[in-house]
Amino acid sequence: MMASQNRISWWRTEIGDAEIDRVTRSIREEKISQGAVTLEFEARLAEFLGVKHVAACTSGSTALLMALMAAGIGPGDEVIVPNRTWIATAHAVVLTGAKVVLADDDPIDKTVFVEEVRKKINKRTKALLPVHLGGRSADMETLTQIAQSHRLLIIEDSAQGFASRNQMGLLGTQSLVGCFSLSLAKLISTGQGGFVVTNHAETYEKLMCMRNHGVQDPVQVQYSRMGFNFRFNDVLASMGIVQLEGIARRIEHVKNIYHTYQKGLSDVRGLQFVPVNLAGGEIPLYAEILVEDRPSFEKHLSSNGIQIRPYYPSLNLAPHLADSSEFPHSSKYGKCGAFLPCGPSQPLANVERVIQVIQQMKWN
Ligand SMILES: *Cc1c(COP(=O)(O)O)cnc(C)c1O
Numbered sequence: 001m002m003a004s005q006n007r008i009s010w011w012r013t014e015i016g017d018a019e020i021d022r023v024t025r026s027i028r029e030e031k032i033s034q035g036a037v038t039l040e041f042e043a044r045l046a047e048f049l050g051v052k053h054v055a056a057c058t059s060g061s062t063a064l065l066m067a068l069m070a071a072g073i074g075p076g077d078e079v080i081v082p083n084r085t086w087i088a089t090a091h092a093v094v095l096t097g098a099k100v101v102l103a104d105d106d107p108i109d110k111t112v113f114v115e116e117v118r119k120k121i122n123k124r125t126k127a128l129l130p131v132h133l134g135g136r137s138a139d140m141e142t143l144t145q146i147a148q149s150h151r152l153l154i155i156e157d158s159a160q161g162f163a164s165r166n167q168m169g170l171l172g173t174q175s176l177v178g179c180f181s182l183s184l185a186k187l188i189s190t191g192q193g194g195f196v197v198t199n200h201a202e203t204y205e206k207l208m209c210m211r212n213h214g215v216q217d218p219v220q221v222q223y224s225r226m227g228f229n230f231r232f233n234d235v236l237a238s239m240g241i242v243q244l245e246g247i248a249r250r251i252e253h254v255k256n257i258y259h260t261y262q263k264g265l266s267d268v269r270g271l272q273f274v275p276v277n278l279a280g281g282e283i284p285l286y287a288e289i290l291v292e293d294r295p296s297f298e299k300h301l302s303s304n305g306i307q308i309r310p311y312y313p314s315l316n317l318a319p320h321l322a323d324s325s326e327f328p329h330s331s332k333y334g335k336c337g338a339f340l341p342c343g344p345s346q347p348l349a350n351v352e353r354v355i356q357v358i359q360q361m362k363w364n
Contacts, residue, residue: 008354010309011185014250014345019242026238037234041241042195048163048244049197051173053204056195056232056240057211060159060181063194064092066230067155067177068127070196070206073098077126080117082138083314084330085131089157090315093129101125102316106329107274107288110139117146127153132161132171135276135285140166140174155179159194162187163247165281176200177207182236187250187285187344188243190236250344251283257342257351258284264355265289271297271358274337287340287351294336297361304357311337 031037034056042054057063073079075097081090082105090100103116117128128147130138138156147154158164158172159181165171172178177200180186182193198204206225209216214227258276265273274288291297294310301308314334316323341354 008306008341008350010307010339010341010343012341012343012346013184013189014246014253014343015239016242016246018245019239022238022242023235026234031234031238033233034231034237035234037241038232038237041232041237041244044241044244045195046197048247049170049173049178051178051197052199052201053207054195054197055204055207055211056193056237057230058194058232059192060157060179060183060186060194061088061092062230063159063179063181063196064089064129064155064157065095066207066210067179067196068092068096068098069210069226070203071127071153071155071176073126073153076124078122078124079127079129080120080125081129081315082113082131082133082330083316083327084312084333085133085157085315086159086312087315087318087321088159089129089131090318090321094320098126099124100315100321102321102323102325102327104325104327104329107133107136107333109329110137111142112329114139114142114146117143121146121150121152125150125152127155129155129157131157131159132164134160134274134288135164135171135283137161137164137166137171137277137280137282140168140171144174159183159186160285162283163251164283164285167280172197173199177203182240185286185343187254187283188240188247190239190243193232193236193240195232253344253346254284254342256348257287257346260348260351261287261340261355264352265358268358268361285342287342289338289340290333290336291338292336294338297338300361301354301357306341306354306357308341309339311339 046054077098079093083102105113154175156178161171182190210227211230214225272290276284
């Protein structure tokens with residue numbers, strides 16, 4: 001079959017000559033470690049997001065760990081995490097020594113997470129870690145009120161929320177610290193990488209110091225606090241600068257993909273398109289569906305050379321995060337959710353082909 005040759009992959013990032021030229025220039029100039037280009041990238045991100053401080057680091061997972069460490073989260077503390085996220089969100093909490101408390105959630109009904117959070121707060125709760133999944137905002141307004149009345153911190157996992165907005169502004173900028181990722185399946189990518197944003201000067205100083213083993217000045221070394229090597233590098237920062245310059249085109253393309261699917265799949269039986277609030281400023285990073293019989297669906301597409309990505313399993317299924325609570329909402333997504341082929345350079349012709357193959361599917 002031609003399938004393997006014509007294979008449509010679930011995600012296509014966008015890298016062009018401008019990235020290659022800029023990376024080459026950095027290497028020629030021997031800017032390969034964390035230095036001037038990283039500073040420039042951080043400044044541009046700060047400007048784009050309208051925040052005071054940005055600290056680049058090795059990954060979105062690292063960004064979460066740094067944010068939690070800077071917030072003083074540690075053994076004896078509890079952090080509330082949605083049950084439906086990429087597991088990095090929870091692992092960062094585990095690494096600090098704090099306890100992950102899972103809360104059920106639903107992307108269409110944002111009140112589910114909020115109500116679960118209210119139920120799970122206790123004396124040990126120190127922070128809430130809402131996740132802006134697939135560019136969709138968590139209910140930040142209500143979560144902020146809850147946090148204020150219980151004296152809790154909020155740290156946003158905005159790895160999938162870059163450039164998305166809610167009524168209060170850009171996601172990831174509405175709490176003590178916002179965490180972003182630059183890994184492959186994100187709106188802008190450097191292959192690996194991440195960054196932390198904050199408007200709080202003291203937190204920023206902690207982050208900067210922590211990124212370099214708790215040492216402020218790498219020449220006149222004085223040990224001040226616990227840290228690690230969380231540093232970013234100028235080669236990838238070069239790529240990041242170019243990716244950020246192309247953000248408007250990327251946003252437009254992912255919106256076109258979203259509209260095409262929404263229209264093409266509106267009356268397919270057994271399949272539900274998971275919406276994004278475009279009018280409210282959310283950016284549809286992915287094309288997400290719920291499909292009753294996911295194994296048959298995946299098999300049908302795969303035999304037509306189309307790859308889908310099943311949703312990540314709910315976190316309560318991880319042996320080290322096990323929780324005896326019920327998670328009816330998130331479980332449904334873990335079982336029936338999938339990402340259809342999408343991404344900043346996924347050709348619209350591929351999207352049309354996917355729709356056609358889905359429409360041809362015979363459910364029995
Ligand atoms: C990608 C992602 C992360 C982790 O980012 P990495 O750069 O891959 O470490 C964390 N949370 C969410 C929701 C993500 O999508």
